[in-house]
Amino acid sequence: SPVPCRSASSLALILFRAFLTCPDACVFQMVQDPTQFDVLVMPNLYGDILSDLCAGLIGGLGVTPSGNIGANGVAIFESVHGTAPDIAGMDLANPTALLLSAVMMLRHMGLHDHADKIQTACFDTIRDKKVRLKSLLGGLQYFCSFKSKFQTMKAACL
Amino acid sequence: GKAVCCPRVRVLLVLLLRRSFKKFRAGITTQICASLLCRHAPPARYGGRHTVTLIPGDGIGPELAKHVCELFRFCCVPVDFEVVNVDSTKTSEDDINNAIMAIRRNGVALKGNIETNHNLPPSHKSRNSLLRTTLDLYASVMHSQSLPGVRTHHRNIDIITIRENTEGEYSSLEHESVPGVVECLKIITRTKSLRIADYAFRTAREKGRRRVTAIHKANIMSLGDGLFLECCKEVASGYPEITFNSMIVDNTTMQLVSRPQQFDVMVMPNLYGNVVSNVCAGLVGGPGLVPGANYGENYAVFETGTRNTGKSIANRNTANPTAMLLASCLLLDHLKLHGYASMIRKAILSTITDSQLHTADLGGKGSTSEMVQSIMDAIQSSGPRTQRH
Secondary structure, eight states, rough: HHHHHHHHHHTTTTOOOOOOTTTHHHHHHHHGGGOOOOOOOOOHHHHHHHHHHHHHHHHGGGGGGEEEEGGGGGGGHHHHEOGGGGGTTOOOOOOOOHHHHHHHHHHHTTTTHHHHHHHHHHHHHHHHHHHHEEOOSSSSEEOOOHHHHHHHHHHHOO | OOOHHSHHHHHHHHHHHHHHHHHHHHHHHHHHHHHTTTOOOOEEEETTTOOOOOOOESSSSHHHHHHHHHHHHTTTOEEEEOOOOOOTTOSSSHHHHEEEEEHHSSEEEEEEEOOOOOTTOOTTHHHHHHHHHHHTTEEEEEEEOTTTTTOOSSSOOEEEEEESSBBTTOOOOEEEEEEEEEEOBOOOOOHHHHHHHHHHHHHHTTTTTOOEEEEEOOTSSSTTHHHHHHHHHHHHHTTTTEEEEEEEHHHHHHHHHHHGGGSSEEOOOOHHHHHHHHHHHHHTTTTTTEEOOOOOOSSSEOOOOOOOGGGGGTTTTSOOHHHHHHHHHHHHHHEEEEEEEEHHHHHHHHHOOOGGGGOOOGGGOHHHHHHHHHHHHHHHOOOOOOOOO
């Protein structure tokens, strides 16, 4: 119902914009100019579709963190990519999604300093051309040496 | 006799009969669907001229409809429009019933989107949806193609989306048994799923396409979308030259924004079709560029692909006329006036390469009337079939 959303926005002085024809009007604007969006709230199915669309826009599920929040502060944070059994145990998996999910967890716990450090190190490492990410999207795998990435991140943290 | 009486043999016989009956039924059903159709009924034709229902709709619809009429007159297209206005503010269904009757009479229509007033009670149904379901316009087809002169992140996109138009989540069956708990019924039927799948494969075959992808969420809605998927697989078996695969809708949107060139023809139920076709429209440059068509057994209605009223830019002469004009070309093709359709389409595509004429949705400062004038100039310079003013 739009009423709780509207009353929440008036309390917090947050701009609330309802896409009455959501999700169709939302998706083509999302594809053309995703920067116009900030926080999106929606029911289950639309969320499933739109969250994967947004993940595709930023580089895929290999770099997308997520969390499931419940009542009384109960929360589970997880990466949403596949299990990739063909590269399991080979030091090839991209740790970004799970690491950023862990950063979300730290923020949820109020440990913002630690979260900021790890997030900055992670972003710097991705930007770092020495650690090459060979990526294919959508159910495909990121190939990267986890060990070398971890070492680079560790150095960035310290 | 004794062998048949044996319970094990009886069970085996029953299983064998069931399996062969299933195959027989599948074969018959596919054949029935193939013969049933999408036979387009011949449109009205008097004195060599066609009469087409024109529903201007709301927002930018009326001004774009005016430009279509102007362009057709300029090109001497043998089409007369019967204009039927539908007032979206009224709760009475008289207007939409008049429109439906006009389309039944003429067989074909060009339509702007009719605003759905959300302040009216839930019993007030969307006029657009009413039109589609009453006329059984079961296939919504949108062809999203990268256009020359339009800068987009991805190039070489050529996707046909075929969306089931009459059931699914748009069945308008909702109820609130307990206050604060609403149930909404999503209807998926075998008949309509087979019908849309058959339409998709026949379209792919006619247009020389290689792959059909069914979009679903059968991992969660295993009965509903599972049935849809099963029907698609059944129809696919009758088209061995076409590759069939399926993809879950959330993965589909992700794949579309990362590698859209992998898709060819996509077939899906109603809601996913809404989302996926809008994603495709966004990928090729936005709602101002992509035309749409709604086909039924006896009627066809053409409109912009993303079905927006464009209320915020109405009457400012800034709307992109491309989608509506390309929809009118689809209309001309449907009426077998291919010469006029190609001439107008060619002029539109040559105009769109000039970025000076791009309207605001493409990042330009051009106006609607300038674009339409440029299209008419291009047609004028291409030779006969135009009226000199």
